[in-house]
Structures are given as structure tokens and as C-alpha cells.
């Protein structure tokens with residue numbers, strides 16, 4: 001495998017934190033990232049043998065792996081070792097040019113495509129899985145662009161963001177991000193990564209989250225309304241759900257929030273949003289669609 005420091009030296013760049021450029025320089029982390037696409041027994045940094053919940057089954061199709069933010073290609077190199085085909089998106093012109101030179105052989109073989117551009121703007125290809133050390137400034141937008149594609153994802157985030165994605169109801173980290181993420185996939189924080197693993201080091205610790213797509217354990221007819229309803233109630237995090245529904249009609253677009261409150265189960269209305277399971281949000285959202293007259 002290519003040496004990450006050697007790649008940075010050959011590219012002749014220094015990562016610019018203002019452009020979300022923190023290159024992974026720890027070989028062990030780099031080597032582990034693609035393994036999280038394999039079955040549930042993939043090794044992780046802090047395997048503790050006991051206490052961990054069982055992992056989601058995964059055996060990802062690696063025929064076309066997407067990488068967002070290629071940088072100097074240390075991860076691209078590892079992905080080419082396990083995938084039939086890789087597409088990498090990189091916004092920085094110098095870095096995209098370097099990737100084309102450094103990986104000219106893989107490009108000639110038709111195994112690598114380098115797309116120069118903003119991942120939020122370019123047309124992404126059909127992909128079977130993604131492994132990416134995301135640009136943190138846009139990690140949320142990119143993740144919610146990838147999640148509806150229902151493909152296995154292994155993504156690096158700021159640790160605090162990762163903890164909110166995987167949080168359970170009743171914890172202080174649980175919120176809109178947890179419910180929205182878990183609507184699409186089963187997330188698992190598989191590894192925390194110290195700042196020193198990057199050059200230049202970011203301001204905060206990082207964490208790798210594996211997201212295995214799955215259908216939620218509830219049914220919802222209008223996904224857009226469900227996600228808006230969750231967002232609305234979490235703007236009233238300290239209020240009961242009863243008051244939350246009444247106070248957020250401008251977000252939910254409910255014409256008749258009182259009708260929802262009148263029809264809802266009293267036990268749910270007394271809860272605060274951070275104690276509600278995703279299934280309970282779905283139950284209330286379904287009721288809100290039936291009796292609350294949403295206008296959008």
C-alpha cells in the first residue's frame with residue numbers, strides 16, 4: 001500500500017483546514033476502513049469482546065465503491081485493493097489533478113474515475129457502497145444524500161456528530177440526527193480516531209460510523225412529513241410532546257394541531273421528544289397526517 005506521508009509529499013500540498021483537508025496518515029486506521037464493509041466480524045480498534053451489542057450483518061457488494069473527498073489518495077489506494085471499481089469525488093483542483101497522475105494505471109484499466117467537483121453538486125454514479133473520510137463542513141448534507149440510496153456506508157465524522165447519529169432514546173445525545181439516521185440505516189460507531197491520525201490534525205476527535213441500510217420497524221406513508229415532524233418536535237426539546245405539537249405548526253404545516261393532541265395517546269403526549277422512540281414518532285406522525293390537516 002502507498003505510504004500516506006509519501007503521497008502528501010508527492011502531491012506537494014499541506015492540508016488546508018479551511019477547506020476541510022485533514023489527510024489520514026495512520027496506516028492502521030487506513031487499513032481497517034475497508035474491512036468494515038465485510039461481515040460483522042470485521043476487526044475494530046477497541047474490540048472489547050463483551051458488552052457490545054451484536055453488530056448488524058453486512059457483506060457489502062464492493063463492485064463499485066464511492067469515495068467522497070479523495071485528498072491525496074491514501075484511502076483511494078486501499079479501496080482499489082478491495083473494490084472492482086472506485087469513483088472518487090474531490091473538489092480541490094490540485095488534489096484531483098494529483099489523483100489522476102498518481103493513479104493513472106488504475107484509470108487506464110477502467111477501475112478508477114476521478115470526478116473533480118463539489119460532492120453536493122456533481123452527479124454521483126450508481127455505487128454499491130461508500131467508504132469516505134468526509135469533509136466535516138458538509139458531512140451532514142453528504143450523509144443525507146447518500147443514506148436514501150440504501151447502500152452500506154462507512155464514514156468518518158467528528159466524534160460528537162457520530163455519537164449523536166447512533167444515540168438511543170433517553171440519552172442526552174439523542175435527537176433529530178439520531179431519528180433521521182436510524183430511519184434509513186442501522187448505525188454503529190465502530191472506531192474512534194484520535195486527532196494525531198490526521199495531517200494536519202483536526203480540532204476534535206473523530207469516529208467511524210458504519211451504516212447498514214434497513215427498513216425501519218414502523219410504517220410511514222409520507223417520509224418527508226415524518227422527518228419534518230421529528231425536526232419540529234426537537235426544536236421544543238424541553239417541552240412535552242403535547243406542547244411541542246401545538247407550538248410547531250409553522251414547521252409541521254399542520255392546520256389543526258389541536259386535533260392531533262385530542263386524538264393522541266396521553267402517555268405519548270406527556271413525554272419529551274428525547275424519550276420518544278422512532279416508532280413512537282412514526283405513530284404520532286401518522287396520526288398527524290390523518291387528523292391534523294397538513295398543508296404541505
Ligand SMILES: C[S@@+](CC[C@H](N)C(=O)[O-])C[C@H]1O[C@@H](n2cnc3c(N)ncnc32)[C@H](O)[C@@H]1O
Pocket residue numbers: 019020021022023024025068069070071072073074075076089090091092095117118119120133134135136138
Ligand atoms: C478529511 S479530507 C480526506 C482526504 C482523504 N480521503 C484522506 O482520508 O486522507 C476531505 C477531502 O474532501 C475534500 N472536499 C472538501 N469539501 C468537498 C466537497 N464539498 N466535495 C468534494 N470534496 C470535498 C477536501 O479537499 C479533502 O481532500
